[in-house]
Amino acid sequence: MATTRVAQEEPVTATAVADGGATTASTSPWQHRHLLDLDDVSTDEIATVLQSASAMKAVVQRDVKKVPTLRGRTVVTLFYEASTRTRVSFEAAGKLLSADVINLSASGSSAEKGESLLDTVLTLQATAADLLVIRHAHSGAPYFAARNLTRTAVINAGDGAHAHPTQALLDLFTMQEHLGSLKGRKVLIVGDISHSRVARSNLWGLCKVGAIPVLCGPPTLMPWDLLKGRTEQPGHPFASVQVEQDIEEAMRDADVVMPLRIQKERQDAGLLPSLREYAQQWQVNSERLARLAPNALVMHPGPMNEGVEISPEVAHGLQSAIETQVTNGLAVRMALLLLMATPQGGLNG
């Protein structure tokens, strides 16, 4: 899987902010037409999403979960990569808000016949998609779609190794739900940071809400290129990011411990010694957790390799919020659909 990481540096201003003209633009709680990453989403906007998600969670938990809000709106999920929870979560979110949801995956669509991404998204726009949720193996694909769509808003559901903003938002929501304010909280992310879009978006989100991200993992899997120069630069959002080689040190006093999935193909590329050795050195297991972070919240973006980056008893243990993350993902995505399916600036206009 050739992942390019070109887009992570560029602020995509052209797609980020709604065109002028909205009368309440300056006071509006949400300024984005598309959601591509958290790098240009403000702290206030993040707070707005989390607040709205909290009210949505109450809707999800009641007897009649379906509400009529987005009747007549169409949400299309376009997944060029496999996914269980993200796709199902977006589909459920759309349906609970009464939008029509169309699911498209690369296999079974004209992408198999060689149709380009551009033609595919233009076709979806022409079939009146109000919101397009895209996952693609190539970093930047949702940006490309957003630049070429005039009537359809784009949500990035994961692009290559670049970004996964809705995952980061649901992670923030879950942390806030358990810990209250995240200011000064130590959030440990362990594993293959370098190839992780979840980690990248989480870095932005955590730094924006004032948490302290700590990255830990094999040196071959650390995002040196991303951190280069930034962590030392005072005032840069990443100035609070810490890198810790020793998991024992890193886990000590952590408020959140988030192991990432070890992608087995990394081993073939020579970036990992063996899964067994990785597990020995970096696994979040009950022994380490009890000794170093007995009160920490354990999170995992899924899917898990139980026995590799996380031990089964931790994954399903009392400190685990992994299932809660899935429920919260639904609430966060409903909040986002509500924010984004309503007109803002040029949206739907």
Place this chain on the structure above:
Amino acid sequence: MAQQQEKSIMTAQEMRRALTRIAHEILEHNGGAKDLVLVGVRTRGVPLAHRLAELIKSFEGIDVPVGTLDITLYRDDVHLRGPLVLEATDLPVSVTGYRVVLVDDVLFTGRTARAAMDAVIDLGRPMNIQLAALVDRGHRELPIRADYVGKNIPSSRSEEIQVRLSETDKVDEVVILPEAGSSQQMSEAGR
């Protein structure tokens, strides 16, 4: 807000008297406070519902449960509005079997009341739903009327009526502003 000549319509004392009367009417109409729940429609219906509950307690010594309703998900103008942020709906009881009194500050087009009724019905099956408004300014667009009204204020559509409450606005008063402009939509729809 206050740059135009605003005219006072209700003073703090008049508001208190109107609420006192509404509280008595609610008790009279329902034969007491049994199975009653007061549900304030965000934003200013909420403090009003709490005030009514306090009044009822002072008359009858009964604590009537008070809830908060956010009608965002039931609006009929979602497609016309900016980004919508949901706030919490919080009811102390399941509404099923209860006499639900919706409390709002201004009754205008009736669309908010319609949305509020739908929101309540999605939460359960109340015995009945009643509507209390501090001000009824007319111009209904739906076949809706209030069971309890603090004051009828004939108004022109272009005027704006603002209910200010000490809980949210530091002062108790109702005023009328000649030209509403766009803020009218905000305040009416934001309720």
